[in-house]
Amino acid sequence: MAQKYVTRAEDYSKWYNELVYRADLAEHSDVRGCMVIKPYGYAIWEKMRDILDVKFKETGHSNAYFPLFIPKSYLSKEASHVDGFAKECAVVTHYRLKNAEDGSGVVVDPDSKLEEELIVRPTSETIIWNSYKNWIQSYRDLPILINQWANVVRWEMKTRLFLRTTEFLWQEGHTAHATKAEAIAETEQMLDVYADFAENYMAMPVIKGRKTANERFAGADDTLCIEAMMQDGKALQAGTSHFLGQNFAKAFEVKFADKEGKLDYVWATSWGVSTRLMGALIMTHSDDEGLVLPPALAPIQVVAVPIYRTDEELAAISEKMAELSKKLKAKGISFKYDDDENRRPGWKFAEYESKGVPVRVAMGPRDLENGKAEIARRDNKTKEVVDFDGLENHIEQLLADIQSNLLARAKAFRLENTREIDSYDEFKKEIDKGGFFLAHWDGTSETEERIKEETKATIRCIALDRKEEAGVCMVTGKPSAGRVIFAKAY
Amino acid sequence: MAQKYVTRAEDYSKWYNELVYRADLAEHSDVRGCMVIKPYGYAIWEKMRDILDVKFKETGHSNAYFPLFIPKSYLSKEASHVDGFAKECAVVTHYRLKNAEDGSGVVVDPDSKLEEELIVRPTSETIIWNSYKNWIQSYRDLPILINQWANVVRWEMKTRLFLRTTEFLWQEGHTAHATKAEAIAETEQMLDVYADFAENYMAMPVIKGRKTANERFAGADDTLCIEAMMQDGKALQAGTSHFLGQNFAKAFEVKFADKEGKLDYVWATSWGVSTRLMGALIMTHSDDEGLVLPPALAPIQVVAVPIYRTDEELAAISEKMAELSKKLKAKGISFKYDDDENRRPGWKFAEYESKGVPVRVAMGPRDLENGKAEIARRDNKTKEVVDFDGLENHIEQLLADIQSNLLARAKAFRLENTREIDSYDEFKKEIDKGGFFLAHWDGTSETEERIKEETKATIRCIALDRKEEAGVCMVTGKPSAGRVIFAKAY
Numbered sequence: 001m002a003q004k005y006v007t008r009a010e011d012y013s014k015w016y017n018e019l020v021y022r023a024d025l026a027e028h029s030d031v032r033g034c035m036v037i038k039p040y041g042y043a044i045w046e047k048m049r050d051i052l053d054v055k056f057k058e059t060g061h062s063n064a065y066f067p068l069f070i071p072k073s074y075l076s077k078e079a080s081h082v083d084g085f086a087k088e089c090a091v092v093t094h095y096r097l098k099n100a101e102d103g104s105g106v107v108v109d110p111d112s113k114l115e116e117e118l119i120v121r122p123t124s125e126t127i128i129w130n131s132y133k134n135w136i137q138s139y140r141d142l143p144i145l146i147n148q149w150a151n152v153v154r155w156e157m158k159t160r161l162f163l164r165t166t167e168f169l170w171q172e173g174h175t176a177h178a179t180k181a182e183a184i185a186e187t188e189q190m191l192d193v194y195a196d197f198a199e200n201y202m203a204m205p206v207i208k209g210r211k212t213a214n215e216r217f218a219g220a221d222d223t224l225c226i227e228a229m230m231q232d233g234k235a236l237q238a239g240t241s242h243f244l245g246q247n248f249a250k251a252f253e254v255k256f257a258d259k260e261g262k263l264d265y266v267w268a269t270s271w272g273v274s275t276r277l278m279g280a281l282i283m284t285h286s287d288d289e290g291l292v293l294p295p296a297l298a299p300i301q302v303v304a305v306p307i308y309r310t311d312e313e314l315a316a317i318s319e320k321m322a323e324l325s326k327k328l329k330a331k332g333i334s335f336k337y338d339d340d341e342n343r344r345p346g347w348k349f350a351e352y353e354s355k356g357v358p359v360r361v362a363m364g365p366r367d368l369e370n371g372k373a374e375i376a377r378r379d380n381k382t383k384e385v386v387d388f389d390g391l392e393n394h395i396e397q398l399l400a401d402i403q404s405n406l407l408a409r410a411k412a413f414r415l416e417n418t419r420e421i422d423s424y425d426e427f428k429k430e431i432d433k434g435g436f437f438l439a440h441w442d443g444t445s446e447t448e449e450r451i452k453e454e455t456k457a458t459i460r461c462i463a464l465d466r467k468e469e470a471g472v473c474m475v476t477g478k479p480s481a482g483r484v485i486f487a488k489a490y
Numbered sequence: 491m492a493q494k495y496v497t498r499a500e501d502y503s504k505w506y507n508e509l510v511y512r513a514d515l516a517e518h519s520d521v522r523g524c525m526v527i528k529p530y531g532y533a534i535w536e537k538m539r540d541i542l543d544v545k546f547k548e549t550g551h552s553n554a555y556f557p558l559f560i561p562k563s564y565l566s567k568e569a570s571h572v573d574g575f576a577k578e579c580a581v582v583t584h585y586r587l588k589n590a591e592d593g594s595g596v597v598v599d600p601d602s603k604l605e606e607e608l609i610v611r612p613t614s615e616t617i618i619w620n621s622y623k624n625w626i627q628s629y630r631d632l633p634i635l636i637n638q639w640a641n642v643v644r645w646e647m648k649t650r651l652f653l654r655t656t657e658f659l660w661q662e663g664h665t666a667h668a669t670k671a672e673a674i675a676e677t678e679q680m681l682d683v684y685a686d687f688a689e690n691y692m693a694m695p696v697i698k699g700r701k702t703a704n705e706r707f708a709g710a711d712d713t714l715c716i717e718a719m720m721q722d723g724k725a726l727q728a729g730t731s732h733f734l735g736q737n738f739a740k741a742f743e744v745k746f747a748d749k750e751g752k753l754d755y756v757w758a759t760s761w762g763v764s765t766r767l768m769g770a771l772i773m774t775h776s777d778d779e780g781l782v783l784p785p786a787l788a789p790i791q792v793v794a795v796p797i798y799r800t801d802e803e804l805a806a807i808s809e810k811m812a813e814l815s816k817k818l819k820a821k822g823i824s825f826k827y828d829d830d831e832n833r834r835p836g837w838k839f840a841e842y843e844s845k846g847v848p849v850r851v852a853m854g855p856r857d858l859e860n861g862k863a864e865i866a867r868r869d870n871k872t873k874e875v876v877d878f879d880g881l882e883n884h885i886e887q888l889l890a891d892i893q894s895n896l897l898a899r900a901k902a903f904r905l906e907n908t909r910e911i912d913s914y915d916e917f918k919k920e921i922d923k924g925g926f927f928l929a930h931w932d933g934t935s936e937t938e939e940r941i942k943e944e945t946k947a948t949i950r951c952i953a954l955d956r957k958e959e960a961g962v963c964m965v966t967g968k969p970s971a972g973r974v975i976f977a978k979a980y
Contacts, residue, residue: 006520029621030607031557036621039636041550046553061537062529065523068610068657070588089600090559091584092610095645096674097562097577105566116597118521120558120582120610131519131526140832146529151558151641155585160743163834167558342630406663 007288012232019282021162021176023291026278033159034164036159042145042353043299045169049149049202050173050298052202055193061145061173066127068151069118074126078251081125086153090120090166096280102368112357120153121238123198125219125244125270128174129252136176136266138257143186144176153273157414162279163236163490170274175265178256180245181265184222185245190271191224194239202277202487203294203406204228204284205414206238207485209461214445217270221245225459227485229414230283233434235460238280241271279490285379291356292378295399296405300336302328302395303357305348307364317363318380320388324361333399353378358402362390413437420483424451427486431455436487440480451475451486460485497778502722509772510651513576513781514843517766523649523656531768533789535659538767539639541571541691541786542661545683551635551663558641564616568741569850571615571943574708578645580656581806585835586843608645609782614625615709615734615760618664619742626666626756628747633676634666640938642764645932649741652769653726653980660764665754670735676732680761681714691783693896694718694774695904696728697926697975701950704935707760711735717950717975719904720773723924725950725977728770731761769980774900775869780866781846783868784896790826792818792885794849797840804829807853810878814851816884823889842869848892849885853878869895877955914941914964917976921945930970932963941965950975 005022020026025041028034036490037045051105053063069092075082095114106167119152121127128146135141149171159165170304173190177183191208198206206226220242228238249265256266261436285292295301321337328335334360336357338348345362349365352360360376367373376383379402386394418437423428427437441459443445452458471480496504503725510516517529518524527535527886543553559980565572586602589595611617625631639661649655663680667673671970681698688696696716705714718728736755739745745753762833773808775782794814796807818825826847830836835852842850857863863881865872869892878882906924912919917927931937931949942948952974955963961970 020622027621029557029617031559031561033616034557034559036557037555042554043552048794062533064529064532065527065659067519067526068643069521069524071521072596072598075587079517084944087588090582090608091587091602092580093583093598094581097565097581097609104561106572108562108583112581118580119587127521131517133516152796153558169555237518296650303582 002092005288006233014060014290017161017282019286019290025282025291026161028161031166033156035165035167036273037169037444044293044297047297047299047456048197049171052193052197052273053149053306055197056147056171056173059145059189061147061175062360063148064146064474065148065150066124066131068121070121070124070127071356072117072119075119077126078219078247081219081247081251081443085122085154088153088157089122090153092118092120101399101433103241103290104369108241114245121150122152122154123147123270124152124172125174126252129248129254130269132174132176133254134265136256137180141258141303142176142178143182143268145173146175146187147171147173154231157376160279162282163306164274170272172270175269176249176254177269178258178267180252180267183245183269183299183487184243185317185367187222187224187241187269187271190269191226191239191241194241194271195226198226198228198238199407201294201296202284203240203296203403203410204280205283205411207461208462208465209463209485211240211321211461212445212448212459212484215447219244219247220270221247222414224464225461228280228284228397229410229487230416230490231413231437232283233417233487235275235436235489236280237270237285237460237486237489238277239273242269244268244270248326271433284407286356288349289381290354292406293356293358295358295403298356298358299334300352300355300357301333302359303309303334304337304361304363305345305349305352306339307345307362309365310480313365313368316368320363321361321366324388331396333392333396349376353455361391362394377402379409418432422474427453427457427474430487431457431488434488435441436460436485438483439486440471441475441483442476442480443483444476447473447475457486457488458489495778498721505778506769506773507806509776509780510792515772515781516651519644521656523646525534525651525655525657527765530789533781534787535765535768535770537789538687538691539661542683542687542763543639545687546637546661546663549635549679549683551665552639553638554636555638555765556621557639558611558936560611560614561713562607562609564620566711566821567616568737569739571709571741575644578647579612580643580645582608584612592938612639612642612644612663613760614640615664615738616742619738619744619758621755622664622666623742623744624770626705626744626746629668629749632666632668632746632756632810633672633819635663635676636665637661637663650769652765652772653821655765658765659906660762662760663760665759666739666744667759668748668757671758673759674733676716677759677761679729680759681716681729681731684731684761685716686765688716688728689897691773691784691786691891692771693786693900693964694728694770695897695901697951697953698955699953699975700937701730701951702728702935702949704938707732709737710760711737714954715951718770718774718902719907719926719977720770720980721903722773723907724978725764725926725975726770726773727765727822727950727979728767730760732759733979735757736761738947748783775896776844777848778897779840779871780844782896783846783848783850786891788846788848789824790842790847791823791847791889792825792846792851793842794825794836794851794853795842796827796829797835797852799855800958800978803855803858806858809851809865811851814881818885819868820887821882823882824888839866849888851881851885852948859966867892869899912964914959916947917947917964921947921976924978928973929964929976930961931974932966932970933966934966937963937965950977
């Protein structure tokens, strides 16, 4: 009998954890807070990475690689950065082990103590700007447009697979510019790249916005973000793009000579998305039967399962499927034919449902006879029997439909769960139900903190396209120029 | 005036270091032994990675990702592995920093000491087999064919860019099999993948061989390798593929039930290549003018430089080059047109020569008038004036010629610098001149060690295709079944 899984309605958080295992995406390792990303999960991440990488290159960026280790003193160079990042991190203090004298294994050799401890990078601004210092003399050396795909470590106390892990994979862009305007334009451009990726590949609608001072990146003058709504109504910050002003240039003394020979500090940005996107993807679309994947990110877009009793039937169906495989391949559609004789069709159906394969083709002897096949959509679980002739075109269209349906469905869900609210009393009652709350706020950190303390909700962002409208703060009654988005968040 | 660089003949080692900087491939970071891989160097590594990744997938492997950190005790589980790897490594002992009481910055928080230290992975057999333990119950779970692209850290005392760095990038395949024969076949298959890549993409001839017990991977029953000869006659181990027997399965208690339900330990392999290949690539082909790249790995395969005095001339040449760009792109050939007006053609010629761009196209007003272009090959520095019509075909052929010429040249060099030797006295005199020495050896570790001590030469490998021939050890006079390859090595 199939294992019984908890439903979203029963326990959303448990449903998520079970799903990550059920779809074979990742698992906890024995190393505290670190995960193992399993082949199927990694295949989805690879697709994300490859698509983003093309977009980064199209916008003029190159990849490079900087050291994993950051000397402790670097972190202290940018005052607010050290407060944000130097606290919970992995510290390398020694560089050698030796055999224990009692033969019990290996122990740290006390003679190998490092003069200065090394921090496993929680983010790379400091080590990168320490290099840029040597790369930049004049305006001719600018802009520098570099991205890095890397692992980073933040010593999280409470971890969840993909959403918050001690080690995670990400990309971090680090750019250097001659002018403030150019750096701001870069910050905005990369936010657009992220938003485009989220909507058109992940089928996940996002709100582009600006973080309040409280939620800003440690060391940034301005943090832009994309915020998504999960199926439990919680917000998830899916990507950030930071305008760093001249903060890191000043911390690392990076100046350039302009055309007139005048020296000025360099302007900077940084921007990143991580394996957290995997968590966002899962929680945006999946259902009680398992993972639901948008076709653009599915490692297997179409799976076919033969239904047969005799070897002759199998051979005839297999021949048809080889034909289909060829036609789909020509269209760039990934296809798996699962003729494993050790598993029954019903088992296979459940398996690929769990794994979120967008389209399933089944063919039995009667279908074969009639020149038909049964097609099942993963997104809305509808089935239809269609002609085998031209099936590849039908599937191609179906994949496009599924991709747009997932986005539309997520958009509709977000709309249903977004509301304006003007009373703080009502806000306190409603916030636990989840969703985005558009409310007036007086613009002070004090009020923001009070709301956070009293409700656990935070200002997710000030939407870039928000309507400017005069109002009064729902808490203090002070004037406000427009609504901001409150929500509980991952 | 152009900077004067040292030549290979003057100082091979210094030539290498200068070249890595000159071609803008990588640089030392301020973190001891760690390098920064710069965009141009990383672009070459990306090409290597992408080509290998396709080959790994074609041979049935999937990518996954395992934790960066390994609990100290894991390393001790496989006895010879711990001796090989647990010694010089980065040890994480704490997980928090705090503000120093004297306000001088941040210090390690003594309260954050880890119960068990974590080692930054020097290689991942232990952490991976600790996972496989939970993934494998029966023969149905086998084989597991996984590869990981990752950074690893080995605390090297003496480092050189790409060749030996504290942190480096690599891939590590880790497979699990039901039978010894299958694991051995996998070990051999991956060696073939590496050899094919080295010869057909890097244009670097390699000898496939077997390591002696002394040079075997710590924890392997058998280590296969590919060995290449650098231009100074030294050997470079470019890749290894290990048959691990049941050693790690035993260390981590990984058993599987076969079809009859009988329990046995799982058989294993691991195999890897690293950013060290960048060093091998550089030292196989490059010359005193800079980097020489095989077209298959060149980020820019063709560069074009306009030579002009008037804006009209530039416009006319640019139009032609746009045409060429389109035609080359259609053939999948990467092309850069450098019309930067701040640099003179001579500067550009030197720059792209330094960077190893295989083909350079130059066009001036007279070429334009005559329907010609000047083509320069980077590999042999010949130039010719050819018709602009059909230039894309000419270039396509030229790139193929360069690719095969580089391999042929490197093969000829190796042949010239490989000799049989029977006298140990002569060996001691000749070994410093560099090259591969084919000598009889009595098969004992003692003799091998004595030779290493007295000459610094090691047995690079026992070639898989060596001729079996009876002989006597050049040192001890004891019987030998065939010659082995001695050389000094990187």
